[in-house]
Amino acid sequence: MDAIQLLISSALTFAATGLLSLLLRGLERPARVVSGLGGAAASVLAFLSALAAFVGDSASLELTGFSAFGRFVLAMDGLSAFMVGAISLLAFAASIYSIGYVHEYRGRGCGELGFFNNIFIAAMLMVVTVANAFYFLIFWELMTLASYFLVIFEQEKKESVSAGYLYFLIAHIGTALIMLSFFILYQQTGSFDFDSFRNAGLPLGIQSLIFLLAFFGFGAKAGIVPLHIWLPRAHPAAPSHVSALLSGVMIKTAIYGLIRLCVDILGAPLWWWGFVVLCFGGLSALLGIVYALDERDLKRLLAYSSVENVGIILMGVGVGMMGMSLQLPTLAVIGFLAALYHLLNHAMFKGLLFMGAGAVVYSAHTRNMNEMGGLARAMPWTSFVFLVGAVAISAIPPLNGFVSEWFVFQSLFIASSTELGVLRVFAPLFAVLLGLVGAMAAMTFVKAYGTTFTGQPRSVHARDAVEVPGSMLAGMGALAIAVTLLGLGAPWVTPFIGGVAAQVANVPTETLASGIQIFPGNEAQGVLSTPIIFLLHAGLLTFPLVAVFALGGHRAGQRVDADPWACGYGYQPQMGISATNFAQPMLAAFRPLYLLRTLAQKPLDGIASFAKRFGASLPAAEPVVERTVSQPIFAFVRTVGGWVQRMQMGDLRMYCLYIFIALAVLLIVIFK
Amino acid sequence: MTTGSLIFIGLLQAVLVAALAPLFSGFARVLRAKMHSRHGPPLLQNYYDLFKLMKRQEILPAHGSLVFRITPYVTIVSALLVVMIVPILAADSPFGWVGDMILVVYLLMLARFFTSLAGLSSGSTFGGMGARRELFVSALVEPLILLVLFVMSLLAESTNLGAISRGVATGAIPYLATVWLGMVSFAFVVFVEAGKLPFDLSEAEQELQEGAFTEYSGRGLALMQWGFYMKQLAVVSLFIAVFVPFGTMTTLSLLGGLLALAIFLIKAAALYFLAAILENAMARTRFIKAPSFTWIAVGVGLLCFAFYLVRI
Structure with a gap:
């Protein structure tokens, strides 16, 4: 099999084992074994696909008959193969790990967890190999939705749900920006293919606009400062093997998107593009680690450190772009x-x-x-x-x-x-x-x-x-x-x-x-x-x-003593240094940077409280407009709601389908 | 020089530094005692201590993990690797084919990482506080080391320490304001890295500056202290290699080697002497005030960089 066939079989294996895990959700142990082992097998296939692409030449495949206005093209060049390799390595380890770990979630939907997890990985594999903007967005959205459901998996925790909401919001702001940049390219070239984007020959002004839209769009997903606020809340909220995938590879798909669009397709023609990337990279690296140091929640510390590492990666990307x-x-x-x-x-x-x-x-x-x-x-x-x-x-x-x-x-x-x-x-x-x-x-x-x-x-x-x-x-x-x-x-x-x-x-x-x-x-x-x-x-x-041997140290012997020295007082565990006071001198020395976070919190709280007050003031205005405006509208909405209710079956998969249909219809309306 | 002779010189440097490091620290102790008008310990006291400690029974804290046991070895190994890369006897970096100045900076970090982790893992209050200090100070001086070494590397057009050392020795990198300013701020780094004032309280050495060592005893303590002496001499030799690299040998010969060693010993002794004077002449300050000192050094470092940009 060549690279593309291996990739497709891997994605299908992920999807199939995910579905099987969902079907087996009543029986928890089989569900988690199927999704775990199936995921591991699919990861091996994906890794083989990356190897095949490295050994052979770039491969591509077009599948027809999906949609009238976008060619479904899968392409494996070096960058795609590299990303598939990175995703498959981590997905393999995470799948093996999940077999034991998901036991922690017994009675809370192991089957659903396996389903969303495997769909999420499959979507990431597709995102980094598809060579058409339309399908890129479809899989991007699928990846976002699947990961959203994983973030809010512990629904009984209020914290998880609000983290998920924030993630959903910022991810979609990002997606909107990415869509805009693709639409500009579509407008200029009349096609969604990456290949046609490549030969567009746009004026530099428009290219720069596309770059900025794409940088902040992908940046929201990658977690660059100041668009990082969702990351330290959402990543820790998910089950840990999913946190590993979110921080390990999902945010990297945004780096991939940035490189694909701004470097591979547009060719980074202006030096300041790279400089913008470098500066945001440096800022993210610094603030990410400064905030990580202050954390006492182990998983949030790791999430903040992801912001730092994305910053380091972006510094490399920025330098590379300037080199080009x-x-x-x-x-x-x-x-x-x-x-x-x-x-x-x-x-x-x-x-x-x-x-x-x-x-x-x-x-x-x-x-x-x-x-x-x-x-x-x-x-x-x-x-x-x-x-x-x-x-x-x-x-x-x-x-x-x-x-x-x-x-x-x-x-x-x-x-x-x-x-x-x-x-x-x-x-x-x-x-x-x-x-x-x-x-x-x-x-x-x-x-x-x-x-x-x-x-x-x-x-x-x-x-x-x-x-x-x-x-x-x-x-x-x-x-x-x-x-x-x-x-x-x-x-x-x-x-x-x-x-x-x-x-x-x-x-x-x-x-x-x-x-x-x-x-x-x-x-x-x-x-x-x-x-x-x-x-x-x-x-x-x-x-x-x-040296120890020559000086007779090997004959000295050892003794294990119970407690560390505590100036002659009885030792208590609280005397050791805890996570909070370990970072204390740093907090004093880098006070301005922490102050920055506190200050940034104010406008954010302001916006939130404005939204709340705005909502609260609406009932006061209600009686005035009620008879003239509201009631007809309410009546209408109720009727529509009646129809909608028939579509609302409470099944998450159906919602995914709706979003897909809505997106497709929207695109047809605009571009037909 | 051939790779074979470079490897020989590298190993020779490691042995020399390991053997001489306690002597230099002993020298600093004697100087301090003289300045305090005390009689002070004998010059070789550090050796006596090490020999004695090696033979003593080692007591391990019950909750010290694997890290606590391996740290003494890690610190010694990383210090030895640093002195094998830094050009001490030869003009070339003996193990320059293994790594450059970036590696040296991060090898120092390796030692610090494990020392402070060992302090934390002992569960002792003082161990944890020492660990905290160690890393806090490192975060303040690390950028400075990199800034100065980066500027010197740019002047030498290579990050290889041998290239920098040779450039300064041959005059290819002239002693302009950039180099002088770099020297001043790097001297500060050496001062801090060697565990001197103003961030160390000599009367409370047991508890604070050597805080990470608190729970060590016997063989472990001997190795930790020996490693610490080696690290002191390693940063001093790094300073010499970058800023005053004269008198090193260009081809391997016994006479050249002995001469280079003698010159190195004189330079190192002079630096220990200067550090001792400075250490005893300065007031002590609260540890939390450390940033205000490092900011001055960072300022000098930035000035060095600015002068590099305008080529003065």
């Missing part, structure tokens, strides 16, 4: 390489961390880090894989987070010596910003790991925690291995991703690795060899060991 517009092929390739590498890395370690957080919630039944502590004793395996993820996300060598941030630094280094004055000034400053973000990320994850897994238990829940089932450990273990391989295997992974980056930038491939070293196009500029760093770490370990 300045006709500097090396800069473009290294920028996109850094972005795509970090995209993949973040999918792996954030997936791992969210699943680790899920395991903690599964065992300790709390998300509040102040009530955890000492879980490493009860959950040694979860604790170990979480540590791997925490080290990787803090960009500690030699794991994968360091490799991609190294490329971001190198791309900024190249950018610093271009002819463009703005870049000469700002590129080094963004590198410094990245250094600050890295240090704060380390602090955030020392806090997350330290207060959750080490120290003494600070609550009954934490004391009674037990290790999670094998399927959950297997899912997390797979990701921990991926994190390690993407780091140590950098010399072999980099040329692949570099090839995709060159294809995106439409320039010849650069030499990025030789033997066991990687370098940014030019060896003299700087080299890195993660396998050797690892070997040196392992080899140098003999040094202290030999």
Whole structure:
């Protein structure tokens, strides 16, 4: 089978196992095994499809007979294959993990959870491969709706429902902007095909308008500051394996959309496009990690950290776009390489961390880090894989987070010596910003790991925690291995991703690795060899060991003492540092940035209270207009409502269908 | 130089730094005692301490996890890797084919990550406070290290530490205002990284500055302290390699090596001396006021960058 056939069979497997899980919803165990194992099998198919696309040439397939005005074209170029690969890797781990984890949701609709989850993954696979704007929007909407139902899955919690509402609102504002940018392109070219968009030859002014619409449209989904407010509420609200998918890959489909539209199709002709992306990237990275540091809810901390990582990815994208517009092929390739590498890395370690957080919630039944502590004793395996993820996300060598941030630094280094004055000034400053973000990320994850897994238990829940089932450990273990391989295997992974980056930038491939070293196009500029760093770490370990042995330390013996030293008083677990006070000095030092959040809250609350007051004042005006205006309208509405009631069966799938029909009708009305 | 001789020099540097680091810290202790008009410990006291601690029974806190046990080894290994990359004896970076200045900065971060995690994992109040301090200070100075090293890399057109060191040594990077300002702000970084004032209370060293070490004892404490001494010497050697890299050897020879070592020892001793004077002459301040000090250094760093932009 070729790449496209594999992809379609994967998507159909996802959809079929999802439906089967829905049909089996009365029997919970079969439902979760079917959706989990089926999802894993479908992920393998999707991964094979990505491999086939990498090995073979770009493949595409047109399916006819769906709709009169849009060709249903699936295309697998390097970028699409890369995204399919990233989605399938995480989806595989999440599916395995879900088999055990969904047990937590027994009696609350495991079947429905499997259905929405698998449909959600299938929709993401379609979004990154479909090559027609009309179908792109259909699948985009399907992805949004499926994920919305996953966010509000814990409906008994008011918090989840309001988070879902916010997500729904902002996602659709974003979708509206994306639609507008596609419609402008349609207006100019008379077609929805990406291929025809490519040859449009629009004036730069209109292109810039399309760019801005698309950037903020996709930015709303990616969670850039200031459109991020839904992300830290919605991602933690969902079940943890879904949080992993939301943060790991769903927000990356927005990055994909941005690259596809603004880089691949429009070709990033103006330098300020890239600069806008770079600036918003830097802002998101900084504020994301600043707010993550302050969180005491483990899953919200991870969600804020996703805002940070999206920022880092966008910094790479921005540099790459500027490289394209300045006709500097090396800069473009290294920028996109850094972005795509970090995209993949973040999918792996954030997936791992969210699943680790899920395991903690599964065992300790709390998300509040102040009530955890000492879980490493009860959950040694979860604790170990979480540590791997925490080290990787803090960009500690030699794991994968360091490799991609190294490329971001190198791309900024190249950018610093271009002819463009703005870049000469700002590129080094963004590198410094990245250094600050890295240090704060380390602090955030020392806090997350330290207060959750080490120290003494600070609550009954934490004391009674037990290790999670094998399927959950297997899912997390797979990701921990991926994190390690993407780091140590950098010399072999980099040329692949570099090839995709060159294809995106439409320039010849650069030499990025030789033997066991990687370098940014030019060896003299700087080299890195993660396998050797690892070997040196392992080899140098003999040094202290030999020293201990030579000085007789091995004979000294060990004793485990019960309590840490507490100045002679009786030790109590509360004496250890908790999540809240760990970040306290940072709050003092970066007060203006936290103040910003408080200040931004005011206008938001203002809008909310205005809406509320507006609603409350309506009844007062009611009697006046009632007889003249309202009553006829009410009568009409009631009649219409009667008809509508017949359509309202309370079945969520029917609603999905309605939205699809409405969208189709709308498009036909406008463009026929 | 051939890869073989570079690897040899790198390993030699690691052994030298491991062997000499306690001596330099002992030197700083003696200086401080003299300035306090105390008799002070013998110059080799740190070695005696390490030997003795190694033979003592180790007591582990009941809730210290895996992290607590591996951290002493991690700190030593990362410090050794740093000094294998920094050009100390040769003009080239001995392990420059493994990584560059960005790697060095993040290797320092690796040590800090595990040290503070170990402090937190001990469950001790002081351990946790030490961990918090360590990371807070790192967040304040990390951007500064990167800013200065980034500017120097731009001048050398490479992030390789050997290229920067050679550029300054041969005069390809002249001592203009940029380099001088970079030197000042980097000196501040070295001062802070070496765990000196103003953010450390020498009378409360046990509890605060070495807070992450609180629950360590015996072999673990010996290794942690040894690693800390190595890290001090590593950042000092980084400063020397970037800003005063004269007297290193260009080809591998015994005489050249001995000469380079002697010159390095003199330069390092001079820096420890200056740091000791500064440390004892300065007032102590509340830890929470640290940002106001680092902001001055960041200001100097930004000035260095501005001068780089206008090429002065």
